[in-house]
Structures are given as C-alpha cells and as structure tokens.
Amino acid sequence: MPAADGVYVLHDSRLSGNAWKVRLLLSHLGLPFRRVTYVLPEGKTRTPEFLAWNPLGKVPVLELPTGEALFESCAILCHLAEGTPFLPPPGIDRARVMQWLFFEQAEAVKPLAGARFWIAVARRPEEKAAEIAEWHAAGNRVLGILDARLAAREFLATDRCTIADIANFPYVAMSPEGGYDLGRYPNVAAWVDRVRRQPGHVPLIEEPTAAKESV
Amino acid sequence: MPAADGVYVLHDSRLSGNAWKVRLLLSHLGLPFRRVTYVLPEGKTRTPEFLAWNPLGKVPVLELPTGEALFESCAILCHLAEGTPFLPPPGIDRARVMQWLFFEQAEAVKPLAGARFWIAVARRPEEKAAEIAEWHAAGNRVLGILDARLAAREFLATDRCTIADIANFPYVAMSPEGGYDLGRYPNVAAWVDRVRRQPGHVPLIEEPTAAKESV
Numbered sequence: 001m002p003a004a005d006g007v008y009v010l011h012d013s014r015l016s017g018n019a020w021k022v023r024l025l026l027s028h029l030g031l032p033f034r035r036v037t038y039v040l041p042e043g044k045t046r047t048p049e050f051l052a053w054n055p056l057g058k059v060p061v062l063e064l065p066t067g068e069a070l071f072e073s074c075a076i077l078c079h080l081a082e083g084t085p086f087l088p089p090p091g092i093d094r095a096r097v098m099q100w101l102f103f104e105q106a107e108a109v110k111p112l113a114g115a116r117f118w119i120a121v122a123r124r125p126e127e128k129a130a131e132i133a134e135w136h137a138a139g140n141r142v143l144g145i146l147d148a149r150l151a152a153r154e155f156l157a158t159d160r161c162t163i164a165d166i167a168n169f170p171y172v173a174m175s176p177e178g179g180y181d182l183g184r185y186p187n188v189a190a191w192v193d194r195v196r197r198q199p200g201h202v203p204l205i206e207e208p209t210a211a212k213e214s215v
Numbered sequence: 216m217p218a219a220d221g222v223y224v225l226h227d228s229r230l231s232g233n234a235w236k237v238r239l240l241l242s243h244l245g246l247p248f249r250r251v252t253y254v255l256p257e258g259k260t261r262t263p264e265f266l267a268w269n270p271l272g273k274v275p276v277l278e279l280p281t282g283e284a285l286f287e288s289c290a291i292l293c294h295l296a297e298g299t300p301f302l303p304p305p306g307i308d309r310a311r312v313m314q315w316l317f318f319e320q321a322e323a324v325k326p327l328a329g330a331r332f333w334i335a336v337a338r339r340p341e342e343k344a345a346e347i348a349e350w351h352a353a354g355n356r357v358l359g360i361l362d363a364r365l366a367a368r369e370f371l372a373t374d375r376c377t378i379a380d381i382a383n384f385p386y387v388a389m390s391p392e393g394g395y396d397l398g399r400y401p402n403v404a405a406w407v408d409r410v411r412r413q414p415g416h417v418p419l420i421e422e423p424t425a426a427k428e429s430v
Contacts, residue, residue: 055360056318071318075310078309079313092279092281092283095291098289099285101317102320105317106287107271145270
C-alpha cells in the first residue's frame with residue numbers, strides 16, 4: 001500500500017462510477033495523481049489498513065498530499081474543487097451545486113448504479129428482479145427530473161460545468177447499461193454529450209500504464 | 216402558499232428528520248424563520264407550485280429571503296452554515312464535515328429512516344419485512360461505524376459541533392423507533408445526548424403556535 005509522497009493518490013476500481021467522478025475532476029483540474037486500482041472481489045478494500053481510511057471498505061478514497069485520507073466521492077469533489085470554477089464561491093450558485101450533489105447521492109446513485117451493477121457488472125439480474133423493477137421506477141423518475149432541469153440550460157447548477165455535472169455524469173452516462181433508455185430523455189442525452197466534450201474529459205476505462213496504475 | 220417576505224420560510228412536516236436538521240441549525244444560528252408544516256398524505260407537496268421548488272415533492276424546502284427555494288436538507292445546511300462555526304473554512308476540517316454529510320445521505324438515512332417509517336410512522340412493518348431486515352443489517356453497520364468514529368472524539372468531524380453532527384443526529388437519535396438498540400453503541404448514545412444538550416437544540420415536535428406554524 002503506497003504511502004503519500006506529496007501527490008494525490010486515488011484508490012479506485014476500474015468500473016466504479018464514484019471513482020470516475022474523482023478522476024474526471026483531477027483531470028479537469030490538471031492535478032497529477034497516482035492511481036491504485038483494486039479488483040474489488042479480491043477483498044483488499046477490507047483490510048485493516050484500508051478500513052482505517054474508509055470504514056465502509058469502498059472506493060474511492062483519496063490520499064491527500066498531506067497524507068490524510070478522504071472518502072465519499074462528492075466530499076472529495078468539494079475539497080478538490082474549492083477555489084476553482086468547478087465550485088462557485090459561497091452564495092446561491094454554490095448552494096445549487098450542493099443541491100445537485102446531494103440529489104445525486106440521495107436519489108440518483110442507488111437506482112442507476114444498482115440496476116447497472118446487477119445487469120452489466122455482476123450479470124445476475126435474475127437475483128434482483130424485484131429490486132431492479134423498483135430501481136427502474138425510481139431511476140426513470142430521477143432521469144425525468146434531470147431532463148426537466150436541463151430543458152432550458154446547458155449544465156445542472158450554473159451556466160458552466162461544475163462538480164454538480166461531474167458528480168451526476170458517470171451513473172447517468174452509464175445508465176443504459178442498467179436498462180435505461182436515454183432516448184426518452186433528450187435533454188439528458190445532450191447534456192451527457194456536452195459533459196463528455198469538456199476539455200479534460202477522461203473515459204471510464206483507460207489502458208493502464210505502468211506509470212499510472214499500480215495493483 | 217406564502218410568498219417570501221424577507222425571512223426564511225421552511226417548508227417541513229412534523230415528523231421529517233431531514234426537516235428537523237434544518238430547524239436545528241436555524242435555531243442554533245438564531246435565524247428567524249416562518250414554518251409551513253405539511254401533512255404529507257394530503258398531497259400538498261405534489262402541487263405544481265411545490266414541485267417547482269422541489270421536483271421530488273419532498274420536504275424540507277427552504278425559501279431564502281431572496282425568494283429562491285433550495286431543496287436537499289444537507290445542501291440547505293451547507294448554505295446556512297457558511298461563515299459560521301458550524302462549517303469550518305476550506306481545508307481538511309471542512310472536508311471532514313462534507314465527508315460525514317455525504318455519509319449520512321448515502322449510507323445512513325435509508326436504513327435508519329426506512330425502518331423507523333414503516334415501524335413507527337406507517338405502523339405497517341409486515342409490508343416491508345424483507346426490507347426491514349436488510350435495513351437493520353445496513354443500519355447496524357452504520358451505527359457501528361459512527362460508534363468507532365466517536366470512540367475518542369466528542370463530535371463527528373471536528374472538535375466542536377458542526378453540521379456533520381446536526382445532519383447525522385435526527386435519524387440516529389430516532390433510530391430506536393425503527394428497532395435499533397443504541398445500548399449496543401455507547402459512544403453513539405453519548406453523542407446523541409451531547410448534541411441534544413447543545414445550546415439552541417430544539418425537539419422534533421413542538422406545540423404549534425399561531426405565530427410559528429401555518430397549514
């Protein structure tokens with residue numbers, strides 16, 4: 001397990017949308033970082049050392065250059081974005097960013113990521129048929145709310161791309177893997193393309209290189 | 216539906232823990248506010264006017280003195296606490312506050328509030344027996360994490376009461392209504408008492424007075 005050495009160290013997994021958020025922002029901000037990518041079924045996020053960073057045993061965890069470790073993807077976004085255009089100064093614009101960040105965690109992640117996980121990652125949707133039906137109902141409601149919000153605006157919170165967009169992007173962009181039809185939500189589909197075209201965008205999966213990826 | 220008139224207007228319900236958070240912070244900060252309390256089954260949070268404030272149709276919604284409306288309880292806390300001791304300035308302490316705010320929404324609310332709702336509010340636990348079993352497993356894990364965090368500290372994020380404590384308090388304090396035994400989590404139980412003893416604390420339910428409560 002690498003110790004902090006003056007740069008950010010992101011502990012992630014290849015398929016985690018929550019970790020993708022953090023890589024997206026690090027890339028947008030041009031912040032150099034080392035990446036430690038876990039294969040979750042191997043259990044290495046359940047070691048005492050990892051649990052000391054995040055008692056939930058989940059990625060992402062960000063080790064700061066000071067050596068401290070942060071968990072909760074959106075808290076990491078807030079910390080990294082402070083003082084940058086991705087998080088406006090205190091006021092109503094920042095409040096809107098925070099509103100859509102909490103919306104993502106409270107309303108969007110579970111139905112969007114849950115359906116994607118069982119359908120496209122675990123590939124055992126029959127084990128969760130009832131939950132998937134409930135997730136699809138809730139997730140389509142979430143997508144409808146986002147579609148209405150984006151009807152007359154380019155980005156979720158303010159007139160530019162903020163961490164509200166970065167946070168909501170991964171699981172919405174990947175929602176078709178979970179059986180959602182973004183064709184029903186044209187404003188969301190256009191926003192997904194818009195966020196993907198931002199300078200600094202990085203895909204979920206990049207070819208690992210020795211310089212960037214350990215484990 | 217009252218229009219904004221230069222003070223905060225909190226749209227809440229009598230039993231919502233998410234709304235309780237906001238009343239707690241408004242009280243701690245000594246901010247005057249008017250309160251509009253909904254009886255949720257009456258459907259008045261599903262009107263077009265309410266949905267324009269919060270498309271989820273949920274309380275709390277806070278109307279700001281400027282007339283703008285915010286939803287997501289923790290986003291409201293962040294907005295109100297900015298520049299006060301309840302939200303430290305940017306840095307690691309603020310990052311810890313944000314981490315425990317997102318932990319509450321992502322991990323704690325559903326299992327704690329879900330079990331409480333079906334057992335103590337709706338009083339139809341038999342309809343959700345399987346979910347309640349899952350919530351109890353997840354909720355006890357959450358309470359164990361909080362208990363470990365509070366083993367050597369008085370408050371969740373920093374050395375004083377912050378919005379991280381205000382946000383996590385309501386559903387943890389009410390968790391026994393959902394079948395949780397705080398006797399298993401002595402550090403959590405002591406923290407609940409500690410938060411409750413903070414100056415400015417207000418109970419979930421106060422007797423309504425004509426001056427404070429409409430609807």
